[in-house]
Amino acid sequence: MKENKNISGFKTPENYFESFEERLFSKISEENFPKSTGHKVPDGYFENMEDRVLKTVINSASAPGREKPTKVISLFPKKYFGYAAAIAASLIIGFTVFNTETDNSSLDSLQLAAIDTYIEDGNLNLDLYDLTSYINDEDFNDLNLDDRQFSETTLENYILENLDEETLINEQ
Amino acid sequence: MVEEQELVTALQTEADKEFAFRELVSQYKERLYWQIRNMVLDHDDADDVLQDTFIKIFRNINSFKGDSKLHTWMYRIAANESITFLNKKAKRNNVSMEKVKDNALRNLESDVYFEGDQLQLQFQKAIATLPEKQKLIFTMKYFEDHTFEELSAILETSVGGLKSSYHIAVKKITEFIKTQDETL
Numbered sequence A: 001m002k003e004n005k006n007i008s009g010f011k012t013p014e015n016y017f018e019s020f021e022e023r024l025f026s027k028i029s030e031e032n033f034p035k036s037t038g039h040k041v042p043d044g045y046f047e048n049m050e051d052r053v054l055k056t057v058i059n060s061a062s063a064p065g066r067e068k069p070t071k072v073i074s075l076f077p078k079k080y081f082g083y084a085a086a087i088a089a090s091l092i093i094g095f096t097v098f099n100t101e102t103d104n105s106s107l108d109s110l111q112l113a114a115i116d117t118y119i120e121d122g123n124l125n126l127d128l129y130d131l132t133s134y135i136n137d138e139d140f141n142d143l144n145l146d147d148r149q150f151s152e153t154t155l156e157n158y159i160l161e162n163l164d165e166e167t168l169i170n171e172q
Numbered sequence B: 001m002v003e004e005q006e007l008v009t010a011l012q013t014e015a016d017k018e019f020a021f022r023e024l025v026s027q028y029k030e031r032l033y034w035q036i037r038n039m040v041l042d043h044d045d046a047d048d049v050l051q052d053t054f055i056k057i058f059r060n061i062n063s064f065k066g067d068s069k070l071h072t073w074m075y076r077i078a079a080n081e082s083i084t085f086l087n088k089k090a091k092r093n094n095v096s097m098e099k100v101k102d103n104a105l106r107n108l109e110s111d112v113y114f115e116g117d118q119l120q121l122q123f124q125k126a127i128a129t130l131p132e133k134q135k136l137i138f139t140m141k142y143f144e145d146h147t148f149e150e151l152s153a154i155l156e157t158s159v160g161g162l163k164s165s166y167h168i169a170v171k172k173i174t175e176f177i178k179t180q181d182e183t184l
Helices: A020-031 A049-059 A078-098 A112-120 A128-134 A137-142 A152-162 A165-171 B004-011 B017-040 B043-063 B070-092 B097-110 B118-128 B132-142 B148-155 B159-183
Strands: none
Touching: A020 B159, A049 B017, A049 B043, B004 B017, B004 B070, B017 B043, B017 B070, B017 B132, B043 B070, B070 B097, B070 B132, B070 B148, B097 B118, B118 B132, B118 B159, B132 B148, B132 B159, B148 B159
């Protein structure tokens, strides 16, 4: 091919021509796709949605800051709290001093596998947004991310076994 | 229409919150609904997910720091809620994701809220074969006309990655429709 005599100064993004056909053919195929989904909604569905959503939001009991203050009637009058606290404290001290046996009811005794299954079964209904509401910026700073958790060979093996071409293309 | 920044400020002020939220719902209900509907297919499911999305927005608005645009943040919540919903549905019925998709498609044929013709049904079937993330990218780009730049902010993926993902989706859909036509 003859080389251009004058240079315009324009340039194209990297790999523009390499991927041109792919983009062109995809555009041509797209032309044949239906233009709408075919879905419809019940009549009047979008009307008054504001009211319905607000009602649900306000009714959802656990919405923080939405609970109305309710008058609390104490089951035990406050004056007995002192005695109760004193008795409880002496019981705890007595228990810790005299009970030398190891305590098996701690979290450690819960089998890790049981916790895994619990989470995998979807019983822990937390998603990203719920989680982030429990975490503040300081927690992130305190996080000690150990980047040497997996050895290079382990990572390499994992990638070889689990990654297919498509993922690679998608993530490039 | 109230400007987005004003809306955020009002939403984060206790006294104006309810009024601002009403405005927010009215501005975004249809766009979020269609994004969700394209993922879950069934109208009642879409309604549930839409409600959950708005509840999540309402509850978390105080922690919204403005690192992204408000609407970007909302689309992201709707996307996550849709995928979480589909996963939960599969878990609840103790079936695979594939089975959930099959059922949703089968129901589509008799759905009173689906008025698509044979080609549109075929198209929905083809879209359903895509992996969740690709399906999200394809439907948000094709039906809702988001730009790749917007999608990149919503889905936190590079523009290049999105483009190739979209083209792969188009290719898969074309091939699916072609093989279906041949077997007919």
